[in-house]
Amino acid sequence: MKMIVAIVQDQDSRRLSDDFVEHGMRATKLSSTGGFLRAGNTTFIIGIENRRVEEVLAVIKGNCSTRNQTVMNPPTYDLSMETDLTYPIDVEVGGATIFVLPIDQFKQF
Amino acid sequence: MKMIVAIVQDQDSRRLSDDFVEHGMRATKLSSTGGFLRAGNTTFIIGIENRRVEEVLAVIKGNCSTRNQTVMNPPTYDLSMETDLTYPIDVEVGGATIFVLPIDQFKQF
Amino acid sequence: MKMIVAIVQDQDSRRLSDDFVEHGMRATKLSSTGGFLRAGNTTFIIGIENRRVEEVLAVIKGNCSTRNQTVMNPPTYDLSMETDLTYPIDVEVGGATIFVLPIDQFKQF
Numbered sequence: 001m002k003m004i005v006a007i008v009q010d011q012d013s014r015r016l017s018d019d020f021v022e023h024g025m026r027a028t029k030l031s032s033t034g035g036f037l038r039a040g041n042t043t044f045i046i047g048i049e050n051r052r053v054e055e056v057l058a059v060i061k062g063n064c065s066t067r068n069q070t071v072m073n074p075p076t077y078d079l080s081m082e083t084d085l086t087y088p089i090d091v092e093v094g095g096a097t098i099f100v101l102p103i104d105q106f107k108q109f
Numbered sequence: 110m111k112m113i114v115a116i117v118q119d120q121d122s123r124r125l126s127d128d129f130v131e132h133g134m135r136a137t138k139l140s141s142t143g144g145f146l147r148a149g150n151t152t153f154i155i156g157i158e159n160r161r162v163e164e165v166l167a168v169i170k171g172n173c174s175t176r177n178q179t180v181m182n183p184p185t186y187d188l189s190m191e192t193d194l195t196y197p198i199d200v201e202v203g204g205a206t207i208f209v210l211p212i213d214q215f216k217q218f
Numbered sequence: 219m220k221m222i223v224a225i226v227q228d229q230d231s232r233r234l235s236d237d238f239v240e241h242g243m244r245a246t247k248l249s250s251t252g253g254f255l256r257a258g259n260t261t262f263i264i265g266i267e268n269r270r271v272e273e274v275l276a277v278i279k280g281n282c283s284t285r286n287q288t289v290m291n292p293p294t295y296d297l298s299m300e301t302d303l304t305y306p307i308d309v310e311v312g313g314a315t316i317f318v319l320p321i322d323q324f325k326q327f
């Protein structure tokens with residue numbers, strides 16, 4: 001058994017969730033926020049048998065798309081930079097960031 | 110040290126949380142949603158010494174009950190099935206789904 | 219690659235998040251609640267290369283402070299204790315509780 005943690009964009013969350021159900025993949029959904037853009041996104045926890053891990057990754061890949069997001073007032077890296085201007089920048093946000101974690105025990109009561 | 114991730118029903122969350130406190134088990138609670146029923150549930154993170162893992166599982170088992178939940182408009186699996194009807198189905202929801210995860214480091218500052 | 223799960227106080231969350239960005243450390247933020255005080259706090263997930271784990275821990279330590287929190291109506295441990303009184307107690311809340319978890323796979327699509 002493995003525990004997959006997948007961070008995806010909110011726009012893909014419903015479609016991905018439906019596809020998990022379609023494939024009999026059990027999942028739990030949490031509301032989260034990206035550290036850089038500070039925009040809402042979605043974190044899924046999926047416990048799955050080892051032999052189905054690649055299948056879960058394929059379902060995620062099939063439902064999650066890379067998008068550009070325009071950011072006004074981006075976080076500044078250069079603290080010496082004085083500016084009163086807000087300017088938009090374009091950031092590419094990936095479809096999914098995925099961690100596959102080993103598990104010691106999986107139990108259901 | 111292990112990290113236990115436990116997904117439980119909202120109705121058992123408070124009672125379980127109180128019992129963790131009673132047993133000196135430290136826990137962090139997150140709001141979550143079930144992927145199938147799309148109903149709110151609760152995800153606990155419990156960091157605990159290896160020798161107390163079974164005790165934590167017993168506390169969870171003692172506070173969390175299996176229930177039936179009636180679902181209107183359930184997710185459809187058969188996409189060829191045309192229907193305008195909403196119909197209720199009964200789903201059995203377990204008391205708890207639990208992952209025990211190995212940890213490399215546990216630190217508190 | 220490791221997955222760091224860090225539970226910090228809400229008051230330090232923004233400062234910590236900014237410092238992660240400054241250091242090019244990617245993070246996802248979740249709203250959480252402490253099991254004992256039942257107060258809101260923040261859980262960060264940080265996926266990071268093994269060689270940068272200690273650097274992430276240093277960034278967390280540098281931004282998160284231990285504080286005292288006064289609690290009214292604390293959880294009672296002694297169920298035989300009859301009381302109609304609310305009384306304040308002082309609890310020391312640490313800057314951060316951190317788990318470093320091993321990962322089988324890290325993927326981005």
Ligand SMILES: Nc1ncnc2c1ncn2[C@@H]1O[C@@H]2COP(=O)(O)O[C@H]3[C@@H](O)[C@H](n4cnc5c(N)ncnc54)O[C@@H]3COP(=O)(O)O[C@H]2[C@H]1O
Pocket residue numbers: 007033034035036037038039041091092093094095096097238239240241242243244245246247263264265266
């Ligand atoms: N310091 C920095 N400098 C320049 N560009 C930066 C940056 N930090 C982030 N970005 C860019 O901004 C996008 C959104 O990041 P955010 O942290 O809001 O939202 C992230 C975050 O919530 C999560 N995430 C990505 N990598 C992660 C990791 N290693 N650990 C934890 N969460 C991660 O997935 C979301 C999408 O990440 P993705 O990498 O596809 O897309 C990122 C990346 O292209």
Ligand SMILES: Nc1ncnc2c1ncn2[C@@H]1O[C@@H]2COP(=O)(O)O[C@H]3[C@@H](O)[C@H](n4cnc5c(N)ncnc54)O[C@@H]3COP(=O)(O)O[C@H]2[C@H]1O
Pocket residue numbers: 020021022023024025026027028029045046047048116142143144145146147148150200201202203204205206
């Ligand atoms: N392997 C896993 N990984 C991550 N999270 C997990 C998990 N197994 C369970 N969970 C979490 O625990 C909740 C209760 O699951 P349980 O299996 O007891 O109870 C389930 C199960 O009896 C049933 N169910 C779920 N998916 C199904 C499916 N594809 N087909 C038929 N029944 C399903 O509906 C109940 C509620 O499911 P829901 O997804 O709303 O809510 C789930 C989900 O949030």
Ligand SMILES: Nc1ncnc2c1ncn2[C@@H]1O[C@@H]2COP(=O)(O)O[C@H]3[C@@H](O)[C@H](n4cnc5c(N)ncnc54)O[C@@H]3COP(=O)(O)O[C@H]2[C@H]1O
Pocket residue numbers: 129130131132133134135136137138154155156157225251252253254255256257259309310311312313314315
């Ligand atoms: N092993 C672990 N697993 C998962 N999450 C963990 C954890 N250790 C700490 N946390 C999380 O970090 C927060 C701060 O914990 P800390 O131990 O610094 O500060 C704690 C501690 O000083 C005290 N405390 C907690 N439980 C206690 C108990 N049973 N008896 C006496 N004091 C307790 O109250 C403070 C706030 O606790 P609270 O639970 O509200 O909030 C906790 C909890 O959300």
